[in-house]
Amino acid sequence: MKLRATHDQSVIDQWSAKIAAHDRRTGRVQTVLFAALFACFISMFVWPKLPLFIATSILFACALVSQLIEKEALTCPHCGRSPVTGRASPRSADFCAHCFYWLISPYEQVDRSEG
Ligand SMILES: [Zn+2]
Known part of the structure; x- marks a missing residue:
């Protein structure tokens, strides 16, 4: 297993452009979708009726699909694969789990925590 990730500024720039x-x-x-899902989910406890349950189920399915789309869209600029393994969101990745290229500059993270 490779223990050091490769730092390539062009990969980091392409990754931030992809996210943007x-x-x-x-x-x-996505914001509206998750807000609606949250509202429906909470309302189910207050007013447990079938239409609300169906609406929550549909919104949940949409949220799941949007996560899958995000995973397909946000691929590593270096190797073209999803930078995370399993169910994690690609946004949470600091580096690609396949080619070990940094996606977020490790030096900028140090600067942010100090400043
Ligand atoms: Zn990669």
Whole structure:
């Protein structure tokens, strides 16, 4: 197993551009979707009726699909595969689990925690 990730500024730049482009396309839709899902889920305890249960189920399915789409869209700029394994969100990745290229600069993270 490779223990050191490779630092390539062009990969880091491409990754942040990919996230920004994805957010521009789906960010607002996802926010509304998750807010509606949360509202329906809470309402189910207050007013446990079948239509509300169906609405919650449909919204949950949509949220699941949007997560799958995000995983397909946010691939590593270096190897083209999803940078995470399992069910984790690609957004949580600091480096690609397949080619070990940094996706977020480790030096910027140090700067942020100090500043
Ligand atoms: Zn990769």
